[in-house]
Amino acid sequence: xxxxxxxxxxxxxxxxxxxxxxxxxxxxxxxxxxxxxxxxxxxxxxxxxxxxxxxxxxxxxxxxxxxxxxxxxxxxxxxxxxxxxxxxxxxxxxxxxxxxxxxxxxxxxxxxxxxxxxxxxxxxxxxxxxxxxxxxxxxxxxxxxxxxxxxxxxxxxxxxxxxxxxxxxxxxxxxxxxxxxxxxxxxxxxxxxxxxxxxxxxxxxxxxxxxxxxxxxxxxxxxxxxxxxxxxxxxxxxxxxxxxxxxxxxxxxxxxxxxxxxxxxxxxxxxxxxxxxxxxxxxxxxxxxxxxxxxxxxxxxxxxxxxxxxxxxxxxxxxxxxxxxxxxxxxxxxxxxxxxxxxxxxxxxxxxxxxxxxxxxxxxxxxxxxxxxxxxxxxxxxxxxxxxxxxxxxxxxxxxxxxxxxxxxxxxxxxxxxxxxxxxxxxxxxxxxxxxxxxxxxxxxxxxxxxxxxxxxxxxxxxxxxxxxxxxxxxxxxx
Numbered sequence: 001x002x003x004x005x006x007x008x009x010x011x012x013x014x015x016x017x018x019x020x021x022x023x024x025x026x027x028x029x030x031x032x033x034x035x036x037x038x039x040x041x042x043x044x045x046x047x048x049x050x051x052x053x054x055x056x057x058x059x060x061x062x063x064x065x066x067x068x069x070x071x072x073x074x075x076x077x078x079x080x081x082x083x084x085x086x087x088x089x090x091x092x093x094x095x096x097x098x099x100x101x102x103x104x105x106x107x108x109x110x111x112x113x114x115x116x117x118x119x120x121x122x123x124x125x126x127x128x129x130x131x132x133x134x135x136x137x138x139x140x141x142x143x144x145x146x147x148x149x150x151x152x153x154x155x156x157x158x159x160x161x162x163x164x165x166x167x168x169x170x171x172x173x174x175x176x177x178x179x180x181x182x183x184x185x186x187x188x189x190x191x192x193x194x195x196x197x198x199x200x201x202x203x204x205x206x207x208x209x210x211x212x213x214x215x216x217x218x219x220x221x222x223x224x225x226x227x228x229x230x231x232x233x234x235x236x237x238x239x240x241x242x243x244x245x246x247x248x249x250x251x252x253x254x255x256x257x258x259x260x261x262x263x264x265x266x267x268x269x270x271x272x273x274x275x276x277x278x279x280x281x282x283x284x285x286x287x288x289x290x291x292x293x294x295x296x297x298x299x300x301x302x303x304x305x306x307x308x309x310x311x312x313x314x315x316x317x318x319x320x321x322x323x324x325x326x327x328x329x330x331x332x333x334x335x336x337x338x339x340x341x342x343x344x345x346x347x348x349x350x351x352x353x354x355x356x357x358x359x360x361x362x363x364x365x366x367x368x369x370x371x372x373x374x375x376x377x378x379x380x381x382x383x384x385x386x387x388x389x390x391x392x393x394x395x396x397x398x399x400x401x402x403x404x405x406x407x408x409x410x411x412x413x414x415x416x417x418x419x420x421x422x423x424x425x426x427x428x429x430x431x432x433x434x435x436x437x438x439x440x441x442x443x444x445x446x447x448x449x450x451x452x453x454x455x456x457x458x459x460x461x462x463x464x465x466x467x468x469x470x471x472x473x474x475x476x477x478x479x
Contacts, residue, residue: 024212026143026220030152032205033139034159036092039199040099040132042163042283043192044125047103049164049262049279050171050184050272060115062259062409064105064122069255069405071126072398077238079134080391081231084384088206091135096200098128100193107189130394137390139206141377145214147298149377150307153370154294157286161366164283167192172276184272209383220383231388238392243379246435250372251396253424258401259408260417261361265326268333269354271341278355282362289366297374308375308436315367316429322360323422329357330418335411368425375432378440400424 021028048065083091098121105121108114136156144152171188209220238244266275266282297311333339342351376389407417 022213024207026145026152026212026214027155029143029207029212030140030156031159032202033092033136034156036096036199036203036206037132037136037156037160038163038166039195039202040096040163041129042160043167043195043199044099044102045161045164045283046167046170046279047106047192048258049168049266049282050275059409060109060118061106062263062405063115064102064118065259065405066122066402066409067119068102068122068126068129069398069400069402071123072130073126073395073402075127075130076133076393076395076398077130077235077391079130079132079394080138080387080389081228081235082131083135083138083387083391084231085228087208088135088139089204089208091131092203092206093200095128095130095132095135096196096203098125099196100200101125103189103192103196107186107193110184110186110189126398130391130398133394134387134391135206137373137376137394138209138383138387141373141390142209142381142383142386143212143214143220145216145218146304146378146381148215150294150296150298150370150374153373153377154290157290157294157366157370161283161286161290163195164286165280167195168276168279168281168283170276172273172280176273234388235391238388243435243439244389244392246431247372247376247393248396249424249431250368250428251393252400253421253428254369254372254393255397255401256404256424257361257365257421259404260414260421261358263408264414264417265329265354265358265361269339269342271343274342274344274351277344278358281355281359285359285362286366289363290370293367293370294374297371304378304442305436305440308378308440309433311371311374312429312432312436315364315371316426318367319364319422319425319429322357322364323418323425325357325360326418327422329354330415334414372432375436375440378436 048061079091079095102118102121102125105118108117140153140156141149170191171184174185174188174191212220214220266278270278293311293315296314297307299307300310301307342354344351344355372393373390376393377386379389380386407420
């Protein structure tokens with residue numbers, strides 16, 4: 001089964017009236033995948049950010065997340081191949097449906113306190129999340145033109161993390177008057193499930209890359225279809241690809257810190273309602289971070305490579321400062337000497353410092369991951385290659401997260417967890433610099449998967465097909 005629609009690539013000139021807000025434009029399609037992730041992983045992030053999945057005892061959530069990221073590490077890598085075979089709609093809809101099951105398992109746990117369902121649901125979600133994020137990565141990095149990938153990554157990241165903001169408001173509002181409560185109520189989980197169900201339905205609106213026309217008039221891909229044997233071979237090649245090996249430490253580090261930040265900063269230092277409020281600002285900070293680094297990586301310098309190097313340097317500086325602040329805070333408490341839980345209304349000035357630290361962690365997360373996605377997007381230009389690259393990234397990322405959740409389950413000292421997180425991100429920066437220096441070129445023709453313009457059919461032919469597909473007037477001239 002292959003991608004739908006006309007698979008040819010063409011250079012055409014589109015009427016300015018439809019240049020941005022056509023249904024088949026990168027802007028609309030990236031916005032749609034942002035809304036899908038707003039509803040599904042955005043709400044999942046809000047649930048996880050509560051610490052312990054909104055429960056007093058984080059053991060069930062830690063074990064569920066370990067199962068989740070273990071299967072995610074496998075299906076994240078395989079997800080790119082599944083996307084190339086079945087296309088975005090089937091891949092994304094299948095992935096989104098598993099989020100509803102995961103939220104429902106914690107609704108069940110609220111009444112029965114049996115973690116078996118939560119662990120099984122976590123494993124199933126790992127499969128679905130692998131499919132969703134491989135498809136998302138391919139769409140976000142391949143649909144825009146090479147000169148605007150940072151902008152579209154920022155757009156996606158902002159819409160996606162608005163889900164965390166709204167998701168943080170749900171437990172904050174629904175548990176506002178439960179000042180002594182340690183676990184969220186049933187309505188909170190039901191609200192998450194409603195949003196996740198809407199995301200699964202919305203995923204059916206995503207167009208395949210062959211039907212998306214970039215702002216410069218080119219289609220996103222000229223590959224007609226893929227098959228299982230082809231994808232199996234290409235996925236195995238990733239483990240020998242020097243670019244992916246240089247990316248490996250950044251991928252491993254990029255979700256490793258979540259267990260520490262969610263359970264041992266937000267979960268340990270604040271009461272239930274304040275944790276919900278903190279998540280509003282944590283995911284809101286991600287929106288700011290992604291927009292800021294996206295601007296740097298698209299507009300700061302004319303040279304693509306220079307923008308990449310400057311972006312890595314900025315993230316490294318911010319990361320050093322923020323983890324340094326985290327170290328200063330962490331020296332004040334431990335598992336054996338837990339802090340007094342803070343409340344945003346009654347704790348006064350004691351609340352300010354830890355709140356700013358948690359906000360800064362969210363800022364850094366978005367800057368780091370947006371920067372890495374930009375680097376991945378700069379390595380190729382077609383959805384087939386980028387779906388594999390982003391699948392590899394998410395698979396390795398999830399393997400690291402699976403280890404991290406078990407590190408927290410086994411009560412490794414909080415100071416050690418912080419040092420590990422800081423070290424992992426720090427090691428990745430020089431390797432990303434090497435990757436950009438060697439693989440990111442300022443000449444687009446050197447990039448993988450770029451279509452040869454001499455093979456393109458005439459513009460009027462393709463323009464007519466587009467107008468027929470979407471019933472939109474298109475003015476075209478040969479280039």
